[in-house]
Amino acid sequence: MSTLISGGTVVTATGTLDADVLIVGEKIAAVLARGEATDAATFAAATAAADAEPEADMLIDASGKYVIPGGIDAHTHMEMPFGGTFSVDTFETGTKAAAHGGTTTIIDFAVQAKGTSLLATLDKWHEKADGNCAIDYGFHMIVSDVNDATLKEMESCIGGGVTSFKMFMAYPGVFYATDGEILLAMQQAQRTGATIMMHAENGIAIDQLVAQALAAGRTDPVNHGLTRPPELEGEATSRAITLAKVAGCPLYIVHLSAAQALAAVAEARDAGQNVFAETCPQYLYLTLDDLARPDFEGAKFIASPPLRTADHGKALWRGLRTNDLAVVSTDHCPFCFKEQKELGRGDFSKVPNGIPGVEHRMDLLHQGVVSGEISLQRWVETCSTTPARMFGLYPRKGVIAPGADADIVIYDPAATQTLSAATHHMNVDYSAYEGMQITGKVAVTLSRGRVVVADGEFRGSPGHGTFLSRGLNQYLI
Template identity: 75%
Template sequence: MSILIRGGTVVSATGSALADVLVDGESIAALAVPSTPLAESWSAVAGTVIDATGKYVIPGGIDVHTHMELPFGGTFASDTFETGTRAAAWGGTTTVVDFAVQSKGASLLAGIEAWHAKAEGNCAIDYGFHAIVSDVNEAALKEMDAAVEAGVTSFKMFMAYPGVFYSTDGEIFLAMQKARANGAVIMMHAENGIAIDQLVAQALAEGRTDPVYHGLTRPPELEGEATSRAIQLAKVTGAPLYIVHLTASQALDAVTEARDSGQNVFAETCPQYLYLALDDLAKPDFEGAKYVASPPLRPREHTEALWKGLRTNDLSVISTDHCPFCFKDQKELGRGDFSKIPNGMPGVEHRMDLIYQGVAAGKISKERWVELCSTTPARMFGLYGRKGVIAPGADADIVVYDPDAHQTISAATHHMNVDYSAYEGMEITGRVDTVLSRGSVVISDGEFHGKAGHGRFVRRGLSQYLV
């Protein structure tokens, strides 16, 4: 059945224009200027007409950093692939790229297979995988080639979490060499985990156990140092580098310098680092535990630096690092010891809305909003053409967005499987009106019309930004 989206303003990364969009099956068939004979002829053949007058028509959001069902600290992220992708759809995200975990002592491909088993038949929207490389050895390095052939073309490594995900500089170097050879992207959690562990141990020994010390024992300088070190390793190996969830001006300065020199270095940030801050971690009665994530929330002076980085393209992508843990029974595992609070925050449902607030406030343009949340993620991770654009032949992943609507973010109304909102009571402008995933209407009229199993695994190509 064909669908006509009529009368809206199509917003792309490069401009905006009034246009009607014709969807045929799972793909976008054509665009036309409204009220022309061609556009009018579509009305007679369309099975469904969606009125987008006064609204934006944008490519579906792509969140390239989620953690559904992630094991962490003796528990699991509370969103399954079913609940998490349904919540993503409610917020205008039509593709997620999650992280398949290689366990210590296990093969890299076994981790990817395990994540396929979790996701297959459960997702409401399309999905892909990155692979977390936590055990660098000769076999794992060979498996990186096989993973690329299977459409998993990016690999995350950690300079944090010794004993869990941590890799030495030598291991990182070897993986970067492999990525340079096979065209993959190395994604880096850049914090100096060795030094952080010492600060954590000292704080606990001195009786400083409240959630705020999670932030105070992970100072921004150690994110900046690790980011600089990762950049130098990438420079020597010639590998592309993508810094995940950048939070600190020191890290941003290192990324900016590398990009100005022409190095293939990219970075993302997340909404929580644009709107929340260290003082949220200091909320009384253990409320600060809701905001524990790594890297931590920073003092507020870092926020404007991040917004500037978004405008200058030194920050290229906005993802969520969606990794929710319920306050009751999960975050509470860390009462009396902040180091045992599961690290992660919910966010997949509200990314598009929260970044639109930057448009409403004049911090970024609506075109930059689309670029940060959809088009650049698609180009960065080998999805562009199918995803991240409204153009003939692309997947019909389309969001009709009402810029004049108003809403209040609350755990009482969100759809993520978590018992709190990090943005409780925040009043915002703009709201998703209608969402199509590969031509199927999954959100309309304030109701979910999708289903588990609609989402398909997307084999990704190589990044389109590498030179």
């Protein structure tokens, strides 16, 4: 099976090219400068080199549209247990929604429970995902129980294609790790080349602030943000960077939301340390004011770290331009407003933490291109190419080049759409961006050469997605 995508503008992390893309089977066979695909001799040579018939089986007209590598969302939580409930997107519904938004790979988190092994946890997450995903997927491992057995199993996980391990400075009694435990895991990561991912908030101090707020009768959702001040994210980020420096291991700060944390990351990077960070669309577009919406509506926006004041968002856009923020992921962790978010009515600390977003990451970051916050190339870099390199998937993913998987999105920059729960495909009863009018929309999504979304219709199937055994971080110095 061969497919020719013609007439579009190929956008990569390094530039643009008026070119046509030839796909043979699941791989990109050739990128042909405009006109070469219509030259019989050139096209015949390209198809022959790929051992394909001299005529494409399918033609896709991308005139007036961008042709970009499929998005890689390196931070999702499908079917995640949290606070006595589970995030409502399954691996099937979540990956279908991702495909609608131009994401062709997710990296989800296998969650180690206290007293369990990493390998048993990984097996459990394979059972959840295998045969159910519409797009390709990989796993990070959440390490919540640091002991000798866990440290040994980290190396076994790497052999199984899981090369990054997430730890928490927040959530005492659930995921929280002490500085000593973090140091031990970081030392093991240094020995193996793995990357430690860190949820950096000072959970011990936050718990005190939460208890004080509740004791004073401050129970509304906005207090979730007020009891998790940006200073405590900055302090924890600095502490994580120091521990990583002592251990000599690479560090990746997840869902960075605060200017103080960004400053710590920038300082470490300027000093040559292997420190990287991601942010999420919610921290670029939503603010503390959303947490303060009346009638418990603010609960829809409870996530950790919390939404900040608008000045932090401005700093994050600047960080994306300077590459102090390398990746944009979603931290997609959807809980329905009814029944799930309402578990915390009268006590904000009991609201399940998470915001849905896997479907709209590419669209929302494209608004940064429209507004001039980032370049077209930077859009592709932060959403696709850098996460591929960061998490050991490049050059199979994240690039439009011969030999790469044919994960390709045809994106219409002139289309308009209004984001709404009424039209999204995520399995959740609200949109964090309800009514937001945006410019740009996915026209076609291909996963490994197969059209899985076209003109708003899902044409793929559960089980098409395959597990990705990942290599090591390619940015280490």
